[in-house]
Amino acid sequence: MNAHLQPTGSVYFLAPETQTPERHTLSVLVDNEPGILARIAGLFSARGFNIESLTVSETEHEKGLSRITLVTVATPKVLLQIKLQLERLVPVHKVHDLTAEGRALERELALVKVAGTGEPRAEALRLADAYRAQIVDATTESFVFEITGKPSKIDSFIAIMVPLGMVEVVRTGLAAIGRGAEGM
Amino acid sequence: MAQQMTGAEMVIQALTDQGVTDIFGYPGGAVLPMYDVIFQQDKVRHILVRHEQGATHMAEGYARSTGKVGVVLVTSGPGATNAVTGLTDALMDSIPMVCITGQVATPLIGSDAFQECDTVGITRSCTKHNYLVKNVNDLSRVLHEAFYIARSGRPGPVLIDIPKDVQFALGTYYGPAEIETTRHKSYHPQTEGDARLIEAAVDLMLRSERPVFYTGGGVVNSGPEASESLRELAELTGFPVTSTLMGLGAFPGSSKQWLGMLGMHGSYEANMAMHDCDLMINIGARFDDRITGRIDAFSPGSRKIHVDIDPSSINKNVRIDLPIIGDCGQVLKEMVRVWRSKTNESRAEALAPWWKEIASWRKRNSFGFQQTGSVIKPQFAIQRLYEAVKGRQDVYVTTEVGQHQMWAAQHFPFEMPNHWMTSGGLGTMGYGLPAAIGVQVAHPDALVIDIAGEASVQMTMQEMSTAVQYELPVKIFILNNERMGMVRQWQELLHGGRYSHSYSESLPDFVKLAEAYGGHGIKCDDAADLDAAIKEMLDSPKPVLFDCLVEKHENCLPMIPSGKPHNEMILPDFKGDVGEVIDAKGRELV
Numbered sequence: 001m002n003a004h005l006q007p008t009g010s011v012y013f014l015a016p017e018t019q020t021p022e023r024h025t026l027s028v029l030v031d032n033e034p035g036i037l038a039r040i041a042g043l044f045s046a047r048g049f050n051i052e053s054l055t056v057s058e059t060e061h062e063k064g065l066s067r068i069t070l071v072t073v074a075t076p077k078v079l080l081q082i083k084l085q086l087e088r089l090v091p092v093h094k095v096h097d098l099t100a101e102g103r104a105l106e107r108e109l110a111l112v113k114v115a116g117t118g119e120p121r122a123e124a125l126r127l128a129d130a131y132r133a134q135i136v137d138a139t140t141e142s143f144v145f146e147i148t149g150k151p152s153k154i155d156s157f158i159a160i161m162v163p164l165g166m167v168e169v170v171r172t173g174l175a176a177i178g179r180g181a182e183g184m
Numbered sequence: 185m186a187q188q189m190t191g192a193e194m195v196i197q198a199l200t201d202q203g204v205t206d207i208f209g210y211p212g213g214a215v216l217p218m219y220d221v222i223f224q225q226d227k228v229r230h231i232l233v234r235h236e237q238g239a240t241h242m243a244e245g246y247a248r249s250t251g252k253v254g255v256v257l258v259t260s261g262p263g264a265t266n267a268v269t270g271l272t273d274a275l276m277d278s279i280p281m282v283c284i285t286g287q288v289a290t291p292l293i294g295s296d297a298f299q300e301c302d303t304v305g306i307t308r309s310c311t312k313h314n315y316l317v318k319n320v321n322d323l324s325r326v327l328h329e330a331f332y333i334a335r336s337g338r339p340g341p342v343l344i345d346i347p348k349d350v351q352f353a354l355g356t357y358y359g360p361a362e363i364e365t366t367r368h369k370s371y372h373p374q375t376e377g378d379a380r381l382i383e384a385a386v387d388l389m390l391r392s393e394r395p396v397f398y399t400g401g402g403v404v405n406s407g408p409e410a411s412e413s414l415r416e417l418a419e420l421t422g423f424p425v426t427s428t429l430m431g432l433g434a435f436p437g438s439s440k441q442w443l444g445m446l447g448m449h450g451s452y453e454a455n456m457a458m459h460d461c462d463l464m465i466n467i468g469a470r471f472d473d474r475i476t477g478r479i480d481a482f483s484p485g486s487r488k489i490h491v492d493i494d495p496s497s498i499n500k501n502v503r504i505d506l507p508i509i510g511d512c513g514q515v516l517k518e519m520v521r522v523w524r525s526k527t528n529e530s531r532a533e534a535l536a537p538w539w540k541e542i543a544s545w546r547k548r549n550s551f552g553f554q555q556t557g558s559v560i561k562p563q564f565a566i567q568r569l570y571e572a573v574k575g576r577q578d579v580y581v582t583t584e585v586g587q588h589q590m591w592a593a594q595h596f597p598f599e600m601p602n603h604w605m606t607s608g609g610l611g612t613m614g615y616g617l618p619a620a621i622g623v624q625v626a627h628p629d630a631l632v633i634d635i636a637g638e639a640s641v642q643m644t645m646q647e648m649s650t651a652v653q654y655e656l657p658v659k660i661f662i663l664n665n666e667r668m669g670m671v672r673q674w675q676e677l678l679h680g681g682r683y684s685h686s687y688s689e690s691l692p693d694f695v696k697l698a699e700a701y702g703g704h705g706i707k708c709d710d711a712a713d714l715d716a717a718i719k720e721m722l723d724s725p726k727p728v729l730f731d732c733l734v735e736k737h738e739n740c741l742p743m744i745p746s747g748k749p750h751n752e753m754i755l756p757d758f759k760g761d762v763g764e765v766i767d768a769k770g771r772e773l774v
Contacts, residue, residue, distance in 0.1 A: 030370075031369070031370060034316070035304060038308060042308055042309050077499065081496060084495050084496035085496050087495070087496075090313040090370065090371045091370055093369070093370040
């Protein structure tokens with residue numbers, strides 16, 4: 001009935017968005033403590049930020065530090081907010097926008113299960129070789145390939161495996177690191 | 185000197201070591217060990233509340249009026265969930281608070297035990313930081329760290345959830361000197377502003393012809409020295425000063441340079457000055473939507489300097505030309521020093537045309553109203569209250585949320601910081617009464633007044649019992665229009681006068697209610713009797729409920745309507761149909 005009066009947001013005035021969203025990879029150094037992932041995920045959901053991919057694991061055991069690699073799509077203004085809001089969290093040590101800093105190495109690992117016999121199976125094996133994918137499990141009617149690379153490479157590998165009998169795929173999400181001698 | 189003690193003893197020891205003298209709490213199963221320790225000592229005074237929300241607002245009032253950290257102690261489950269509103273309120277208004285909650289014993293966590301809830305999960309987004317302490321040997325570090333985090337940087341609430349077995353367990357306690365919380369591994373708020381940016385800011389100020397200081401709660405949070413520096417800088421520069429709701433008192437309301445509060449219900453001169461200025465100097469405010477109005481028409485011709493201790497506040501809502509990250513007090517002091525090093529001359533002449541323009545806006549008398557006849561206008565009631573206590577140094581005012589809050593901000597000027605306590609960011613009805621109690625605990629001999637509405641005050645009315653128990657003579661000055669006035673006003677403006685559930689039926693007899701609690705009740709419905717009734721309230725040694733029956737349909741003006749810029753305010757002398765001012769687009773926006 002009042003469809004035209006449906007609220008468009010909770011803010012006082014919504015200025016039209018003029019900036020275009022960009023995909024950025026952030027590297028976040030955090031204390032490896034219970035609830036840290038919930039803090040980060042909660043921050044993103046509470047403030048309406050996007051998470052495209054998120055990977056986390058302890059990286060420096062003695063110091064109790066974990067590195068989170070997070071891919072988000074946002075306008076430059078929101079990207080700055082994401083970085084600053086992350087830095088406000090008490091257990092967050094550092095936040096680096098690897099995309100803005102440029103030339104970061106980005107890798108992802110995928111396990112791809114392909115089932116089939118005969119020509120499609122042979123074709124899958126040939127293509128896997130061309131993509132430098134490893135066979136990590138094999139039966140007479142299936143393979144599990146392990147492939148590492150840029151997300152675009154994995155996307156294309158998956159795309160060609162679909163018609164060759166791909167059963168399922170699992171991806172780790174992006175891990176990224178800056179080039180050169182400097183650390184984070 | 186490390187000592188062996190139980191977790192419960194550590195909590196009270198840490199409170200003592202942190203200089204805490206008063207805490208607000210409510211016992212329950214999961215906090216009994218701590219209450220047992222409280223029973224056996226007399227350094228920390230415990231104020232027993234009637235509802236955990238009350239404890240949080242009392243701690244806020246206590247913190248805001250003293251600059252110290254407010255402390256809350258509540259039990260697990262419902263104790264913790266009842267505290268959520270106050271925690272969120274403290275987060276939004278940057279109030280330093282430490283909230284200690286009990287939790288079921290560690291082996292029971294996750295088993296849906298009696299009075300168990302995921303306290304750290306629930307409060308993660310409404311605290312600055314929170315902890316679940318599973319090892320008693322972490323407890324003293326966490327306690328001291330919590331106080332440091334709560335009061336440093338941009339202050340806020342910190343919660344510590346302590347399972348019951350950890351309270352019983354023996355462990356090693358370390359004092360604050362041994363913990364060195366300031367050398368925290370990841371939390372390092374920046375307090376000193378960049379010297380080059382401060383100098384650049386002063387250069388802009390020296391060149392500006394239509395400047396305005398827009399100050400906020402950050403100046404109050406930074407401490408009394410920040411207010412001193414603001415006054416000094418304002419005097420040196422001769423610039424006009426306006427403030428947000430949270431910043432009132434940092435600059436004296438009696439100053440000629442004071443423009444009044446800005447924003448949705450701020451003064452015409454403050455909003456026009458913001459709109460037409462060539463240089464805006466934001467000190468410790470955050471460009472809240474109630475301040476900016478329509479963002480794309482907000483102060484179009486100005487350069488903007490923003491001083492804030494929280495980097496995420498900068499460029500969040502409004503684009504800033506010159507950001508300075510640092511503590512308001514430190515930056516203001518530096519600005520005074522740099523200004524003095526650059527000039528000795530008054531800029532009065534250069535600013536004269538600007539002040540002339542401001543004087544013409546002032547003439548509109550945007551807070552004006554007419555008191556005629558015996559029906560009390562709410563603004564008149566606040567003015568008479570102000571006149572009755574004017575000149576006293578020991579007057580603290582809290583408010584609930586709604587029209588009365590805005591009228592109090594408009595008509596009750598303050599000379600000093602930390603004397604005005606209100607729920608700004610969250611807008612929590614029911615804040616004022618418990619906040620007043622918290623203020624009175626901190627300042628037993630002061631005059632503490634809660635300017636209230638009859639709807640808001642009923643949300644935490646049970647705390648009257650706390651006030652009576654501890655002989656805290658708070659004065660609850662209820663502007664009773666038998667309406668949720670602000671809701672009613674918006675329904676008139678935006679929803680064709682369809683007053684859906686915005687009137688208070690079956691109101692209690694506040695005089696009898698006060699007496700039932702053991703307080704003093706006063707009712708006044710005639711303007712001619714008002715002064716005498718206010719005197720009776722001020723003279724009473726007891727907590728007072730003052731039922732001031734006021735004009736029922738008064739609108740809170742001036743007002744920047746939804747979706748409009750600062751220079752399109754509705755003023756009190758507006759003659760048209762206010763419902764026509766806001767278009768369909770504006771109605772969509774809250």
